[in-house]
Amino acid sequence: MESVWYLYILRCKDDTLYTGITTQVDKRLEAHRSGHGAKYTRGRGPLELVYQEVCASHSAALKRELAVKALSREEKEALIAGTPGA
Secondary structure, rough: OOOEEEEEEEOOOOOOOEEEEOHHHHHHHHHHHHHOOOOOHHHOOOEEEEEEEEEOOHHHHHHHHHHHOOOHHHHHHHHHHHHOOO
C-alpha cells in the first residue's frame, strides 16, 4: 500500500514561500522549525503552514511540486487563497 503524499507551502518570517512534499506534514513542519528541514528554511522562522494538498503518489507529488515552484508569486498567493483557476 502506497503512502499518501502531500504538497505543502510554508510562509517564512521574511514573507518568502517555501514549497515541498512529504508523507507527514506535521512531522515535516516540526523538522523545518527545529532547523532539520531544508537549508532554505533555516533561520527564516517562524514558519507558517499556509497550504497543503493531497497528491495521488510520490510521482504525482514531485510533478505538482515542480509545477507550483514554476508559478509566479501572485499565482502562488492565489493558490494559497483558494482563488479559482489557481
